[in-house]
Amino acid sequence: MNVRDEFIKYFVKNGHKQIPSAPIVPENDPTVLFNTAGMQPLVPYLMGEKHPYGNRLCDYQKCVRLTDLDEIGDKTHHTFFEMLGNWSLGDYFKKESINYSFEFLTKVLNIPLERLAVTVFAGDDKIPLDEATASYWKSHGISEDRIAYLGRDNNFWIAGDSGPCGGDTEIFYFRSNDEIPKKFDPNDERWVEIWNNVFMEFYQDKDGNITELKQKNVDTGMGLERIVAVLEGTDDNYKTSIWSDVIHKLEDISNLSYEGNEKAMRIIADHIRTSVFISADPASIKPSNTDQGYILRRLIRRYIRQARKLGIDINSDFDLELALIIMDKYEKYYSELKDNRDAVLEVLSLEKKKFARTLEKGLREFEKLVGNDTKIIGKDVAFKLYDTYGFPIELTLEEAKDRGMIVDVDGFYDKFREHQEKSRTASKGKFKGGLSGDGEIETKYHTATHLLNAALKKVIGPSVHQLGSNITPERLRFDFPCDHKMTDDEKKKVEDLVNEWIKEDLSVQKLEMSKDEAIKSGAECTFIDRYPDIVTVYKIGDVSMELCGGPHVSHTGELGEFKIKKEESSSAGVRRIKAILK
Numbered sequence: 001m002n003v004r005d006e007f008i009k010y011f012v013k014n015g016h017k018q019i020p021s022a023p024i025v026p027e028n029d030p031t032v033l034f035n036t037a038g039m040q041p042l043v044p045y046l047m048g049e050k051h052p053y054g055n056r057l058c059d060y061q062k063c064v065r066l067t068d069l070d071e072i073g074d075k076t077h078h079t080f081f082e083m084l085g086n087w088s089l090g091d092y093f094k095k096e097s098i099n100y101s102f103e104f105l106t107k108v109l110n111i112p113l114e115r116l117a118v119t120v121f122a123g124d125d126k127i128p129l130d131e132a133t134a135s136y137w138k139s140h141g142i143s144e145d146r147i148a149y150l151g152r153d154n155n156f157w158i159a160g161d162s163g164p165c166g167g168d169t170e171i172f173y174f175r176s177n178d179e180i181p182k183k184f185d186p187n188d189e190r191w192v193e194i195w196n197n198v199f200m201e202f203y204q205d206k207d208g209n210i211t212e213l214k215q216k217n218v219d220t221g222m223g224l225e226r227i228v229a230v231l232e233g234t235d236d237n238y239k240t241s242i243w244s245d246v247i248h249k250l251e252d253i254s255n256l257s258y259e260g261n262e263k264a265m266r267i268i269a270d271h272i273r274t275s276v277f278i279s280a281d282p283a284s285i286k287p288s289n290t291d292q293g294y295i296l297r298r299l300i301r302r303y304i305r306q307a308r309k310l311g312i313d314i315n316s317d318f319d320l321e322l323a324l325i326i327m328d329k330y331e332k333y334y335s336e337l338k339d340n341r342d343a344v345l346e347v348l349s350l351e352k353k354k355f356a357r358t359l360e361k362g363l364r365e366f367e368k369l370v371g372n373d374t375k376i377i378g379k380d381v382a383f384k385l386y387d388t389y390g391f392p393i394e395l396t397l398e399e400a401k402d403r404g405m406i407v408d409v410d411g412f413y414d415k416f417r418e419h420q421e422k423s424r425t426a427s428k429g430k431f432k433g434g435l436s437g438d439g440e441i442e443t444k445y446h447t448a449t450h451l452l453n454a455a456l457k458k459v460i461g462p463s464v465h466q467l468g469s470n471i472t473p474e475r476l477r478f479d480f481p482c483d484h485k486m487t488d489d490e491k492k493k494v495e496d497l498v499n500e501w502i503k504e505d506l507s508v509q510k511l512e513m514s515k516d517e518a519i520k521s522g523a524e525c526t527f528i529d530r531y532p533d534i535v536t537v538y539k540i541g542d543v544s545m546e547l548c549g550g551p552h553v554s555h556t557g558e559l560g561e562f563k564i565k566k567e568e569s570s571s572a573g574v575r576r577i578k579a580i581l582k
Contacts, residue, residue: 003109003228004060004333007084010104011058016086019051019059021334024080025283025292033292034064034278038085039198039219044520045089046164046200046217055089060224062277062334066295072270073263075236079299080274082224090215097197097218098136101171105195109231113141115174117184117191121156121167122149126210127202130167137169145183154186157198157219164200164213171195173230194230195222238266245325246273253318254310264306271303272322272348279347280327280340284463284481286573287351293573300351304359305395314356319348343483355390362391366399375404379411386412387419444559444581445476447508447540447552448498451562452478452579453524454544455497459490465524467574475565475580482575486567498562505557506541513537523547 008018022041024034035041038061045051061083071077088097105111118137123129134147158165174180176190184191200217202210229237238247238258246269247258258265278285278296287297304314312318323344331337337344362385369381377400385391393412400407449469456464460482468479486494515535518525523537524546538552539545553559561582570576 016056016058017053038083058086088218117146168198358390382412
């Protein structure tokens, strides 16, 4: 049984429209690195905006969560996972939602009633006990002994400190061969949560006051990896059909069995799958030292280290073989894996080559810095290995352990935090707008940068955005994601567009609004977390709308003639333009 297909088929049959999975990198939410739940892309519609597909929706959504990164290697955690969800936007509510969930679990998936239990919101001094939800479950044969009433910490959902909110009901499955207890104890680890139905029926303001919503919504989420493990009778997600082909290939490549090498193989399998999906995303993420690129680099380097532990030749194509298995399996559901197959393989290959060199050089420097008689690796040596030679602290710890040595880990992290603080302090100026001064020419260059960004989006594509900028009285510099050297024709088109907008003498409007309003307005909001709660957005005609902290001209006609002087590589997947105004 393909649970993903059965889920969609069931809800479409019951009047829902399937919506496409949103990209992993949020298109209109620069406040987070990745989509972390199926409901995240739907927040505007849960807030009342009309969805083009109607008010009954279902999907399978690609998600990436990094909060459990250190847990990867156990039986159940993943960085990438799929979330199955169905929604009602002001249509049906608790009764129908519970009916759908119960029928899908017991009639489609054939899960026995006796293995199910639920939690229900217990209420508090502002919201009463959710008796309606409990009564609907009882109507399906869930006994009072199988219902646990829990408070806000467990069974209440709200987006932030204020907004739509309400109790939820979580559905649990008894995953054990032990005799099933008559009474449900949600703290008994043999009971695992498999589905969560959130009922948004209230609004909580910033003072904590509760009012009833006019549009009441249902938001449900069920993790595909977990429900498949339940159905296939295993407590190890990596032993399910979702992972069997990848794990078997890893066994072949390493000439080792999964048993006894579970942790390393789970990390490799998980991190390669996540790396494939991130690098296939329309945002064209490349390994780097910032934001999503940093996460991608960390995942790739982490699975390479684990492969080395298993004795796999890291200079071989082991990771590309695994990536191809993953892309072949998922491309039916996520077309970007087919469209961007070559780009994914190139990203993995290039980063592996870079890190393989780092490992070799780092190991040589390790031997030089540590010496044979040393029993303790001090914080300065550990940090130098990391900062100067790119040698991860995890690898320093592994090498030290093999030699019976001790690493001053606390000291290393003290130096690491000190280094981060210095970097943050230095970067504060970087994100003030890239201005070295507030003179007339710098002001012109700052406005020209916005026009350049808008022109690049039209010529190169909508994925272009500012990755860094710097302005001096002599020129502007602008970094942006691009997978190729710009052609002469592309550069000319960009120049012509900017100069056309300059000749049109477009007005430059200064608008003040909250961060949320800036995001909703569609304004480009790069580095929004660096700005205060009230932000300034500059709107240039109908050409550009961008959050910015620097000064601007009042009309584009003040800028003169725009000329690109140089276009070059800044780093992998990042191009840099230097331009002047004449």
